[in-house]
Amino acid sequence: MTNKKYKIFHDGLDWAIKKPPKRLNPAIFCPSRDIFQARLDHLLNILPRQLKNKNLAFLLIAVIGEIGNNSFDHNLGNWRDINGIYFNFDLASRLIALADRGQGVLATIKKVRPKVSNDAAALKIAFTEIISGRYPEQRGNGLKFVSKIIQENNFKLRFFSGKASILINAKGLKIKKEIKKIPGTLAIIKF
Amino acid sequence: MKLELKKFGKILNSRPAGREAWLAAKAYLLPLKNNKEKIEVDFSGVLVLSPSWADEFLTPLKKNYSQQVVFLAADNPTVKATLEIIARQYHPS
Numbered sequence: 151m152t153n154k155k156y157k158i159f160h161d162g163l164d165w166a167i168k169k170p171p172k173r174l175n176p177a178i179f180c181p182s183r184d185i186f187q188a189r190l191d192h193l194l195n196i197l198p199r200q201l202k203n204k205n206l207a208f209l210l211i212a213v214i215g216e217i218g219n220n221s222f223d224h225n226l227g228n229w230r231d232i233n234g235i236y237f238n239f240d241l242a243s244r245l246i247a248l249a250d251r252g253q254g255v256l257a258t259i260k261k262v263r264p265k266v267s268n269d270a271a272a273l274k275i276a277f278t279e280i281i282s283g284r285y286p287e288q289r290g291n292g293l294k295f296v297s298k299i300i301q302e303n304n305f306k307l308r309f310f311s312g313k314a315s316i317l318i319n320a321k322g323l324k325i326k327k328e329i330k331k332i333p334g335t336l337a338i339i340k341f
Numbered sequence: 342m343k344l345e346l347k348k349f350g351k352i353l354n355s356r357p358a359g360r361e362a363w364l365a366a367k368a369y370l371l372p373l374k375n376n377k378e379k380i381e382v383d384f385s386g387v388l389v390l391s392p393s394w395a396d397e398f399l400t401p402l403k404k405n406y407s408q409q410v411v412f413l414a415a416d417n418p419t420v421k422a423t424l425e426i427i428a429r430q431y432h433p434s
Contacts, residue, residue: 183355191352194388205418212419213392215354219393223356280429291392295426 155245156230158238159338162249165334166235167289170284171251174236181234189237192214200241201341206226209299210341216292217248217337225252230333248327252334257310269312277309277316277323297323306340342378344370349388349396349398359397362385366398371406380406383416399427 161333164210180186190211197207214237221235229252254274262281266272275281277293297318306319310332317324320341349362372378377434382399384390403410414425 165418183357187352187355194352205398208389208417211389212354213353215352215389216391216393219355221390223393226386249419291396291426291430295392298426299422303399 155240155243156338158240158243158245158247159336161238162236162247162336162338163293163332164333165332166249166251166332167330178236178238179234180218180237183219186222186235187217190218193239197242200244203287206303206341209303210305210339213299213305213339214246214248214298216296217309217339220292221248221250221252221335224258225250225334228253233244245258246339246341247337249332249336250334254332254334269314272314272315273309273311274323274325277318300339308338342370342372343381343383344385345383345386346390347350347383351387352389353387353398354391356397359394362394363398363401366402371402374405377409380410382410382412384413384417384420387415387417387420390417390420392423392426395423395427400430401426 161178165174180189194207194211194214198204201207201210218235218237225256229250232251234250236247239246254269255276256266256269259266259272259275259281263275266275277279277297279290280294281290296307299305301320301322304320307317309316309318311334312330313328313331315326315328316328344366351360353359353362371380380402382402415421415424
């Protein structure tokens with residue numbers, strides 16, 4: 151992912167890992183869930199035209215909403231430094247990017263599975279098992295839903311957290327160890 | 342009674358919104374516990390439904406009113422996918 155086409159991914163990566171974080175343009179930063187929701191509503195107004203298929207647009211909005219809202223759900227009151235998420239899209243390249251500077255998936259999963267010791271295992275659990283980092287609340291379906299929609303609709307998701315990533319596409323799920331550490335999360339969706 | 346979800350919004354996708362909707366429905370819309378009236382959940386007009394919202398609204402609705410709740414058929418793909426995912430919670434295999 152080195153060419154210009156992936157600029158929004160690299161901008162998100164840069165923001166997710168740099169210390170201190172770069173100040174983001176307000177157009178691509180959502181300091182609160184309400185602002186994220188408003189930008190999602192805006193995207194829903196323009197996506198059906200781009201995709202020429204409103205059902206695909208609805209599914210994509212549901213996936214983006216789950217990933218973005220997850221950042222708020224799991225980091226509320228516990229952000230590492232900046233409250234909020236990076237949310238950017240490039241309709242010409244058919245890419246969406248989201249990132250947060252939160253606790254990351256391993257820290258969340260460890261609350262309910264203390265024996266899980268690495269990022270790759272935590273990502274696998276998050277995307278394949280009905281489990282919630284906010285036990286005892288009845289929840290934990292969101293990322294399984296994301297995985298299902300991505301696989302069934304020929305989208306592609308690469309989701310990074312810690313020193314691991316998960317790639318999801320029509321062929322299934324693949325976990326990979328990464329060299330660079332992303333303390334929170336970073337997601338790139340190709341549609 | 343018919344519970345029209347579009348009255349809570351066309352995009353139903355966050356936990357706080359789902360929780361707020363559940364509290365409002367409990368206070369103003371849903372029948373009292375001893376009333377065994379059927380509750381038909383109507384998804385028409387909803388553009389996006391996700392499991393986060395559904396976990397906060399449909400899961401407690403099912404838990405509190407179990408056999409009275411009927412999900413009406415829906416065409417929207419996000420509604421279908423969400424109901425499929427949360428159904429595993431009600432009937433784990």
